[in-house]
Amino acid sequence: MGEIILEIKNLRKNYADVLALDSLSLTVEKGQVFGLLGPNGSGKTTTLAILLGALNATSGSFSWFGNGSKDENRKNIGSLLETPNFYPYLNAVDNLVVVARIKGMTDYHGRIEEVLKRVNLWERRTSRFRTFSLGMKQRLAIASALLNNPDVLVLDEPTNGLDPLGITEMRNLIIEIAKEGKTIIIASHILDEIEKVCTHVAILRKGKLLEMGPLNQIMSQEQLFLVKAGNLDALKTMVENLSDTHFVRELEGELLISSSLADAADVNRLFAEKGIYLSGLREYRKNLETIFLEIVEA
Amino acid sequence: MKQLLAIEYAKLKKLTSIKIIFLAYMVIIPLWMYFMDFFFHEHPELKGLFTGDDFFVFPHIWKFATYSASFFNVLMGVTVVIITCNEIQFKTMRQNVIDGLPKQDVIISKFLVILAISLLVSFYTFLVGFVMGGIYSGFGNAYNGIDKVVLYFIQTLGYFSFAFLFAIIVKKPALSIIFFIIYFPIETIGGAFLPHVIYEFFPLKIYADLTPLPFFEKLVSQEETRTGVALWSMPEQLRLALAFVYILFFFGLSYFILKKRDL
Numbered sequence: 001m002g003e004i005i006l007e008i009k010n011l012r013k014n015y016a017d018v019l020a021l022d023s024l025s026l027t028v029e030k031g032q033v034f035g036l037l038g039p040n041g042s043g044k045t046t047t048l049a050i051l052l053g054a055l056n057a058t059s060g061s062f063s064w065f066g067n068g069s070k071d072e073n074r075k076n077i078g079s080l081l082e083t084p085n086f087y088p089y090l091n092a093v094d095n096l097v098v099v100a101r102i103k104g105m106t107d108y109h110g111r112i113e114e115v116l117k118r119v120n121l122w123e124r125r126t127s128r129f130r131t132f133s134l135g136m137k138q139r140l141a142i143a144s145a146l147l148n149n150p151d152v153l154v155l156d157e158p159t160n161g162l163d164p165l166g167i168t169e170m171r172n173l174i175i176e177i178a179k180e181g182k183t184i185i186i187a188s189h190i191l192d193e194i195e196k197v198c199t200h201v202a203i204l205r206k207g208k209l210l211e212m213g214p215l216n217q218i219m220s221q222e223q224l225f226l227v228k229a230g231n232l233d234a235l236k237t238m239v240e241n242l243s244d245t246h247f248v249r250e251l252e253g254e255l256l257i258s259s260s261l262a263d264a265a266d267v268n269r270l271f272a273e274k275g276i277y278l279s280g281l282r283e284y285r286k287n288l289e290t291i292f293l294e295i296v297e298a
Numbered sequence: 299m300k301q302l303l304a305i306e307y308a309k310l311k312k313l314t315s316i317k318i319i320f321l322a323y324m325v326i327i328p329l330w331m332y333f334m335d336f337f338f339h340e341h342p343e344l345k346g347l348f349t350g351d352d353f354f355v356f357p358h359i360w361k362f363a364t365y366s367a368s369f370f371n372v373l374m375g376v377t378v379v380i381i382t383c384n385e386i387q388f389k390t391m392r393q394n395v396i397d398g399l400p401k402q403d404v405i406i407s408k409f410l411v412i413l414a415i416s417l418l419v420s421f422y423t424f425l426v427g428f429v430m431g432g433i434y435s436g437f438g439n440a441y442n443g444i445d446k447v448v449l450y451f452i453q454t455l456g457y458f459s460f461a462f463l464f465a466i467i468v469k470k471p472a473l474s475i476i477f478f479i480i481y482f483p484i485e486t487i488g489g490a491f492l493p494h495v496i497y498e499f500f501p502l503k504i505y506a507d508l509t510p511l512p513f514f515e516k517l518v519s520q521e522e523t524r525t526g527v528a529l530w531s532m533p534e535q536l537r538l539a540l541a542f543v544y545i546l547f548f549f550g551l552s553y554f555i556l557k558k559r560d561l
């Protein structure tokens with residue numbers, strides 16, 4: 001087991017009469033790219049806001065770097081939480097100077113240049129923040145998160161407001177930073193994003209933790225197949241009646257089914273023995289989206 | 299401490315609205331002094347109440363300058379509200395905390411800003427008094443009565459701290475400014491219905507009495523002779539002590555509120 005970066009124990013948060021977070025416990029180790037998944041309102045941002053000192057937890061505790069919930073811990077965490085928050089009347093450089101000062105950096109001008117170049121904002125460094133587009137604001141927030149080269153990055157919906165090129169750049173940036181051995185915690189509802197970068201995931205719904213583990217372990221559950229037959233309705237009825245197969249959903253004239261049988265040949269034999277000959281059968285590579293829907297809708 | 303000042307300086311150095319307000323403050327104070335002088339010249343019967351002497355002469359200039367300047371404290375109080383509410387509206391206060399600034403440092407750094415503004419306006423008022431007094435009466439007696447400037451400094455610190463508390467509680471700039479301004483008449487009207495001794499302990503009354511009307515003492519003694527009843531007035535030391543207690547209370551309460559609040 002690696003060095004523990006973050007440990008959360010029974011974290012709860014009530015807003016008036018709404019339970020936003022219900023006894024969340026999890027651990028993040030050094031070097032992990034940890035994805036926090038869940039539909040809107042599942043408690044992802046609430047969790048991160050508590051971890052970053054912006055919200056007070058109703059009960060429970062968390063500890064960064066084995067050092068409790070001290071304010072100074074956050075100086076070693078780069079974060080992007082919801083909207084980018086900067087002084088609209090200051091330009092990009094001046095805004096980063098404020099952050100650098102808070103982080104306790106002394107010689108920061110070189111570093112500001114470095115991070116602004118990394119997110120392609122160097123040309124706009126003297127423009128006021130209020131003149132920035134949403135994508136530029138988001139990129140300035142990333143620059144700010146990277147500013148003092150922290151050991152941990154916390155990113156909440158990091159591709160929000162970015163165009164397709166920006167999304168690809170962001171993904172590559174995250175992979176690059178992860179390679180440097182940094183720990184990254186990402187909250188997102190865009191599963192494609194998580195699947196491409198994360199090593200570990202936790203799935204939340206209505207403030208409860210549903211599933212947690214290494215990505216490959218979560219991904220290797222039941223095998224999925226796409227099947228097709230002359231009489232699709234009869235096939236569907238049979239899938240639902242058999243104990244070895246489950247109907248997932250219909251996909252353009254084919255049925256997506258899950259099965260405890262790992263081999264396509266076994267599935268083929270199973271239907272043949274029951275009197276239905278498949279006109280199409282192929283393995284369906286499971287992606288995080290299907291797993292997520294299974295878990296959340298279960 | 300130095301670091302917190304550096305943070306606040308980085309935030310404020312390019313905020314044009316404060317510069318404009320401060321410039322307006324700088325222009326209006328000498329103008330207002332000349333206007334008041336003109337007003338009392340038009341009404342010589344009022345001027346007789348004062349000391350019979352010229353306003354612009356040491357040591358009277360100190361009382362006069364600080365009293366005149368105190369009319370415009372509300373202007374700088376508005377600046378404090380703007381600075382504080384900006385941080386809440388832009389969510390930069392939240393971001394500062396997320397970036398690692400402890401909530402108590404959020405409060406301390408704003409205290410430092412308020413301290414700096416108080417020092418600045420007090421120094422400016424000193425300068426106006428010093429120059430005008432020098433022009434009208436020479437500098438021989440310049441430092442006689444200069445303690446009025448120190449009292450003025452404490453007064454501004456009190457008003458601005460109070461404005462800060464309003465901004466923290468109300469969060470919205472326009473509403474905070476309105477509440478801050480209407481608190482003045484509310485306290486005065488409330489005071490009129492309360493026994494005089496209790497009213498003397500109200501925060502704004504305490505701060506206002508640090509720089510009283512230049513002929514205030516004369517008015518009081520006239521009133522006392524007329525009615526034959528001695529009016530209770532708070533000892534200066536107690537007033538000073540309470541002035542500091544209120545400042546501490548305003549910042550303490552702000553910290554308590556911020557600590558409990560979800561940003």
